[in-house]
Amino acid sequence: MQHVPLLSGLLTALALASLPVQADDISVAVAANFTAPLKQIAAEFEKDTGHKVVASFGSTGKFYAQIRNGAPFEILLSADDETPAKLVKEGAAVAGSQITYAMGRLVLWSAKPGLVDAAGAVLQKGRFEHLSLADPKLAPYGAAAVQTLKALGAYEALQPRIVTAENITQALQFISSGNAELGFVALSQVQKDGKIEGSFWLVPAKLYTSIRQDAVLLDKGKGATAAAALLKYLQGDKARAIIKSFGYELP
Template sequence: MTPFRSMLITLALAAQAGTVLAAETQVAVAANFTAPMQKIAEAFQAETGHRAILSFGSSGKFYAQITNGAPYDALLSADEATPEKLEQAGQAAPGSRFTYAIGKLVLWSPQPGYVDDQGRVLYVGDFRHLALPNPKLAPYGAAAVEVMTGMGVLETAQPKFVLGENLPQAFQFVVSGNAELGFLALSQLIKDGERIAGSVWEVPAERHQPIRQDAVILARGADNPATQALFDYLKGEKARAIIAEYGYDL
């Protein structure tokens, strides 16, 4: 056998082995983490060969789906309570849960100068509609209600609520003009590394409970090498840099 032919066979066997070792993982991802997770998943596949198949939605809905047998291998939640409940119910791999990001709540309007940097626009109340994700389903919505309660404006603001099923829907309400302003995640205002236009109040972290976003491997994904590889990747420097790029604390 010639050296060249031997090299071709070696390369073919290596490629075949890589194909066998590569795997897929089904991941439920909180809607606020859509853009960074898409970027992370692309880099993860390029570096490991494993593929993360992503589904985006509200943490509350994912919890209901998972407890009813939805075929997810892992959950990246928008809160810490949902993964903890799954652990307690025996539906998650013990010891796999960790905080992958800490979210930042903002009040945003696409209209420049409309939202001030102290959130005083909520006291003025001259807006007709205020968008936010449903507080019963989305932690960012619950945090927004906590902020308005602390400011003493919840009673006057509540009749003006336009509730989205999740953060992307709340964002769409504001962009489309169905609401003049809305409580959103800072990550939604970042595109290609730049802030999108408009006016914003970055809500101080002490105004609400920390939005700790936890990830957990589910029982179905406990023996999936792609799932474990993804969680290892999420803890690495490259993924953490992407997470920070979208305005999250680590």
């Protein structure tokens, strides 16, 4: 009869040992282009660690302003490497915590098959009324789009047709809804299982500044075990495989 309490205690100890020491919520600000990959990564992270990612998606520029105004984010997944570095310099992020989690790729995309050619000549031919891109002042992919247009010598001529979106997600919505026939978005937004519907031009990397997407531990996440665990997880094989599947290059 004395063995029953012992067995019960052993099972309880094993059950507790299988749980994370402490499961926490992590508040993360995420660049809009990384929405789909982060959702997949967060699901795997929660299964593997018990910690839950509470994500907000938007433009890097807006997140910067919110963080400087005291927003309670613990981690920033930026669409560039300059914003995290700036936050570190300003004392709003932890020095030495900045990592590159993905290398972004810009694509000119249309929901209409045959509209965008493989060389991007549609920009010169002008068979469209509206061209969507994210606000270049707030979104690195928008800045890359403007750099591309200027490199092609097409910016001045096309400027009246540009429809500026708040972020890259809204830019995609403008194109998908038909409010703009085509536009510049992140490859990760339109590629699924290695395939892209509609028509597209993968913009040569030489036409715009490399899009290094960095993550950084913010001041409000300093000392948080769960936040540190997420940054480490982003560099692991499982997360990297997900990131690559969306068309990003890996650092």
